[in-house]
Amino acid sequence: MPERTRYRDRHIGPDAAELARMLAKVGGGASLEEFIAKAVPAAIRAAAPPALPPLAGAPEGAGALGEERARAELERFAARNGAHRPMLGLGFYASVMPAAVRRLMLENPAWYSAYTPYQSEISQGRLALLLAFQTMIADLCGLDMANASLLDEASAGAEAMMLLRRTCKDDGRRVFLVDADSHPQNIDVLRTRAAPCGVEIRLCAAAEDFAAGAADAFGAYFSYPGSSGRLADWRETVARLREDGVPAVMCADPLALLLLVPPGELGAAVAVGSAQRFGLPLGAGGPHAGFIAFEAGYARQAPGRIVGVSKDRQGRMAFRLALQTREQHIRRDRATSNICTAQALPAMLAAAYAIHHGADGLRAIAARVHLHAAGLATALRAGGKCQLRHEEFFDTVSFEHPDAAGAVAAAAAAGYDIRVAGEVVSISCDETTTEADLEKIAAACGGEWQGLPATADLPAALRRAKPALPHRVFSQNASEHAFMRLLRRLAHKDIALDRSMIPLGSCTMKLNAAAAMEPLSDARWNGQHPFAPAERLRGMNELSDDLGAMLLSVTGFDAVSFQPNAGSQGEYAGLLAIRGWHRERGDEERRVCLVPASAHGTNPASAVMAGMEVVSLESDAEGGVDLDDLRAKAAAAGGRLAALMLTYPSTCGIYNDSLAEACRIVHEAGGQVYMDGANLNALVGVALPGELGPDVMHINLHKTFCIPHGGGGPGAGPIVCKKHLAPHLPGHPGAPEGGRRDGAVSAAPLGSGMLLAVSWAYMRMMGAAGLRAATGTAVLAANYMAKVLGERYGMAYASSSGWCAHEFVLDLREFKKSAGVTVEMVAKRLIDMGFHAPTVSFPRPDTLMIEPAESESLAEIDRFCEALLRIRAEIEKVAAGAWPQDDNPLANAPHPAADLLEGWEGRPYSAAEAAYPLPWLKEDKYWPPVGFVDQVFGDRNLRCALAPDEEI
Numbered sequence: 032m033p034e035r036t037r038y039r040d041r042h043i044g045p046d047a048a049e050l051a052r053m054l055a056k057v058g059g060g061a062s063l064e065e066f067i068a069k070a071v072p073a074a075i076r077a078a079a080p081p082a083l084p085p086l087a088g089a090p091e092g093a094g095a096l097g098e099e100r101a102r103a104e105l106e107r108f109a110a111r112n113g114a115h116r117p118m119l120g121l122g123f124y125a126s127v128m129p130a131a132v133r134r135l136m137l138e139n140p141a142w143y144s145a146y147t148p149y150q151s152e153i154s155q156g157r158l159a160l161l162l163a164f165q166t167m168i169a170d171l172c173g174l175d176m177a178n179a180s181l182l183d184e185a186s187a188g189a190e191a192m193m194l195l196r197r198t199c200k201d202d203g204r205r206v207f208l209v210d211a212d213s214h215p216q217n218i219d220v221l222r223t224r225a226a227p228c229g230v231e232i233r234l235c236a237a238a239e240d241f242a243a244g245a246a247d248a249f250g251a252y253f254s255y256p257g258s259s260g261r262l263a264d265w266r267e268t269v270a271r272l273r274e275d276g277v278p279a280v281m282c283a284d285p286l287a288l289l290l291l292v293p294p295g296e297l298g299a300a301v302a303v304g305s306a307q308r309f310g311l312p313l314g315a316g317g318p319h320a321g322f323i324a325f326e327a328g329y330a331r332q333a334p335g336r337i338v339g340v341s342k343d344r345q346g347r348m349a350f351r352l353a354l355q356t357r358e359q360h361i362r363r364d365r366a367t368s369n370i371c372t373a374q375a376l377p378a379m380l381a382a383a384y385a386i387h388h389g390a391d392g393l394r395a396i397a398a399r400v401h402l403h404a405a406g407l408a409t410a411l412r413a414g415g416k417c418q419l420r421h422e423e424f425f426d427t428v429s430f431e432h433p434d435a436a437g438a439v440a441a442a443a444a445a446g447y448d449i450r451v452a453g454e455v456v457s458i459s460c461d462e463t464t465t466e467a468d469l470e471k472i473a474a475a476c477g478g479e480w481q482g483l484p485a486t487a488d489l490p491a492a493l494r495r496a497k498p499a500l501p502h503r504v505f506s507q508n509a510s511e512h513a514f515m516r517l518l519r520r521l522a523h524k525d526i527a528l529d530r531s532m533i534p535l536g537s538c539t540m541k542l543n544a545a546a547a548m549e550p551l552s553d554a555r556w557n558g559q560h561p562f563a564p565a566e567r568l569r570g571m572n573e574l575s576d577d578l579g580a581m582l583l584s585v586t587g588f589d590a591v592s593f594q595p596n597a598g599s600q601g602e603y604a605g606l607l608a609i610r611g612w613h614r615e616r617g618d619e620e621r622r623v624c625l626v627p628a629s630a631h632g633t634n635p636a637s638a639v640m641a642g643m644e645v646v647s648l649e650s651d652a653e654g655g656v657d658l659d660d661l662r663a664k665a666a667a668a669g670g671r672l673a674a675l676m677l678t679y680p681s682t683c684g685i686y687n688d689s690l691a692e693a694c695r696i697v698h699e700a701g702g703q704v705y706m707d708g709a710n711l712n713a714l715v716g717v718a719l720p721g722e723l724g725p726d727v728m729h730i731n732l733h734k735t736f737c738i739p740h741g742g743g744g745p746g747a748g749p750i751v752c753k754k755h756l757a758p759h760l761p762g763h764p765g766a767p768e769g770g771r772r773d774g775a776v777s778a779a780p781l782g783s784g785m786l787l788a789v790s791w792a793y794m795r796m797m798g799a800a801g802l803r804a805a806t807g808t809a810v811l812a813a814n815y816m817a818k819v820l821g822e823r824y825g826m827a828y829a830s831s832s833g834w835c836a837h838e839f840v841l842d843l844r845e846f847k848k849s850a851g852v853t854v855e856m857v858a859k860r861l862i863d864m865g866f867h868a869p870t871v872s873f874p875r876p877d878t879l880m881i882e883p884a885e886s887e888s889l890a891e892i893d894r895f896c897e898a899l900l901r902i903r904a905e906i907e908k909v910a911a912g913a914w915p916q917d918d919n920p921l922a923n924a925p926h927p928a929a930d931l932l933e934g935w936e937g938r939p940y941s942a943a944e945a946a947y948p949l950p951w952l953k954e955d956k957y958w959p960p961v962g963f964v965d966q967v968f969g970d971r972n973l974r975c976a977l978a979p980d981e982e983i
């Protein structure tokens with residue numbers, strides 16, 4: 032068989048000849064194995080890659096699968112899922128992703144392989160679509176602003192709760208009043224979040240309960256419609272609460288909001304929910320775009336990312352992430368949330384669904400869903416067996432049935448999953464429901480089908496008066512040509528992995544293979560409701576079990592939870608496990624969490640969410656924990672020490688040697704060690720972190736294990752832990768883990784179940800040896816680049832071994848002094864050369880952190896190095912005085928084409944020098960659509976939605 036047909040040879044960029052050249056350049060020995068022995072310290076190195084568990088039912092054992100074999104196995108998993116139609120509701124509804132959205136976006140790397148839009152100039156396309164999402168959510172909710180997505184509906188509710196807590200001026204108000212008719216998982220996620228922060232969740236069944244609790248409450252939460260489907264008019268209750276100083280959150284269904292009075296008009300200050308039913312597959316729970324909308328006064332305290340409108344240097348309208356000063360990477364333990372990776376791609380898909388259907392189309396879909404529910408209610412009444420629980424509903428009909436279990440069984444026999452709780456049966460209609468479906472379900476429940484009614488009216492007081500989504504973007508792109516060209520035009524503005532390498536330190540931008548992405552479009556794989564009976568989820572659960580076993584074998588831990596939807600949520604869940612373990616041992620007061628100053632901003636932000644008190648630690652020269660400082664601070668904390676959070680290899684990209692000793696010190700002091708696993712791409716297959724001391728760790732599947740970044744999400748942040756912490760992993764009311772029904776951190780038990788197929792395919796196609804080769808190559812590529820660039824740039828951190836791990840940090844401080852050139856200018860100048868910048872100013876200001884990962888060929892790596900070396904030469908010219916400090920290709924970068932056409936006479940550098948600084952750019956040039964984007968202007972003139980007449 033010719034070599035190139037192995038998947039690993041497609042995943043790993045450099046071929047044998049390129050590897051040899053890289054090894055020679057760094058003095059790495061004759062083979063990748065020799066190099067690994069040199070670069071990875073013996074103290075952590077595994078002699079051979081840990082074997083992967085054999086694949087159940089596969090005759091050939093654990094060998095790496097080829098693409099065709101992997102596809103066959105994935106189809107086997109998909110086929111073992113059930114094909115029933117889920118009408119269970121609970122925040123998850125079948126929907127139809129239009130073919131145009133699927134083919135042009137979900138299956139298009141221009142959209143899914145992009146990074147979070149921190150570099151606004153190369154992100155105008157995805158920022159525009161996220162702005163359309165915000166516009167849509169804010170308008171549907173009748174509130175001033177919305178953010179660019181949260182992780183899911185349940186956690187969005189928890190974020191809203193904490194937003195109201197933070198902004199409440201009376202610290203004595205500690206109660207959050209919660210509508211008892213809310214989805215159970217939403218209530219449980221609120222409880223999990225409330226407990227460590229001293230907040231009490233009080234369930235309210237009626238208006239009187241809300242009134243009775245108002246004096247102690249800082250906020251109230253309503254479900255609109257309720258979990259039972261009931262549509263209550265909460266207007267008066269909300270108004271009275273507001274008079275008592277208690278603002279309200281409404282958890283709303285965005286499809287219903289096309290027809291209903293928006294939460295803002297009902298008096299709610301905040302609205303949350305999920306955009307899932309806007310064309311996103313059920314996916315066994317996700318990924319789905321959670322949302323939050325709010326009154327303008329909350330903007331500076333709101334969680335997550337907000338896209339805002341600003342202008343570029345030439346005054347052109349330009350988009351960028353607004354109010355970044357609220358975020359964890361700046362505010363750390365005082366951040367408004369720990370959200371880093373959110374749900375950008377699902378949010379963009381939902382916006383595209385709305386653009387595709389247009390406002391009229393969406394209204395028609397919503398009206399039909401309601402009509403179907405009304406038809407079902409009529410049939411159930413006519414049968415005389417069922418007693419409807421409420422007459423006012425949007426899509427969900429709940430009723431008492433003399434033999435509820437029998438009705439559910441009869442519906443299942445007819446191919447439908449419906450919800451039952453005691454004697455009450457609930458059935459939710461959705462976009463896919465047909466009259467034929469309703470007829471069969473009605474029969475199963477003892478109803479008599481009467482045909483669809485001609486019309487169905489919502490309660491008069493709750494009917495939306497002002498039509499939703501009057502914006503041009505939701506009416507001008509209904510023809511498929513217009514829609515296709517809109518998406519092409521937007522995608523063309525951006526740099527994603529389909530254009531060039533994205534060497535973002537700490538973010539591990541590697542190949543998202545087409546073969547691994549295939550299951551995401553397969554209805555048998557992505558169509559499962561997270562709370563369907565277990566037999567419908569057989570394939571899903573078998574795949575997640577197999578992936579879990581593989582992750583445990585490559586990390587050396589004992590137990591896994593897939594619930595957290597991003598690394599940051601993994602941190603939160605892992606720290607809660609540590610907290611639970613301490614509490615069980617009677618150590619309630621252990622709340623001090625030591626976090627190195629070099630840690631990622633999510634670490635301290637997560638610690639605060641878990642009710643811990645952050646104490647900052649010094650780092651040593653290699654970015655490891657300063658052991659003397661650790662000893663001192665652990666001693667100072669004494670019996671209050673809860674945990675140490677550390678990143679290994681350090682965020683400076685060095686295999687520092689303090690790990691084992693740091694863990695020993697903390698364990699002896701009675702604490703636990705949380706390891707941030709974002710840098711696992713330096714360890715998989717060469718070291719087992721679970722055997723080196725840490726007790727619990729998150730894994731960013733969207734970094735190390737190839738789930739695409741999606742322009743800022745989805746992510747998946749499973750946690751792995753040692754045996755003693757396993758009983759403290761999150762439980763879930765919908766699918767108890769080890770009997771645990773509480774402690775949920777996400778809406779769904781598997782987090783985003785459908786995504787797990789991507790990481791599964793990656794691991795199975797690489798095999799154990801392939802994973803080790805990937806890590807070795809990633810580390811070699813980083814050392815190669817460090818060697819090439821180190822000849823002209825200074826390193827921010829010196830490694831005592833002389834080797835870096837999978838990333839390294841350049842120090843650009845001196846150029847500020849010598850040439851007035853900042854790291855930001857360098858980042859923008861890379862855009863002129865067609866590249867996304869490395870990570871800027873993390874873990875230290877004025878630095879660039881570079882991580883090539885293993886999927887880039889040497890040719891591409893060399894091209895990137897050439898760009899940075901060219902920039903170095905330009906800096907030299909400025910330093911030498913050949914170009915003025917305020918007028919040179921760096922200071923003016925990036926250069927949009929339109930700016931080169933006029934006014935160049937008398938400039939110190941030519942238009943050609945501006946646009947074509949390297950020869951290969953003449954072949955393939957990326958043109959930034961806007962110049963340098965003004966952050967300050969946008970924050971001063973905050974605008975986070977499109978005007979009705981604006982185009983994107």
Ligand SMILES: *Cc1c(COP(=O)(O)O)cnc(C)c1O
Nearest residue numbers: 371372537597598599631709746
């Ligand atoms: C990416 C990252 C995180 C946060 O992970 P998300 O999945 O974005 O929430 C935490 N720590 C480090 C070091 C990271 O690089």
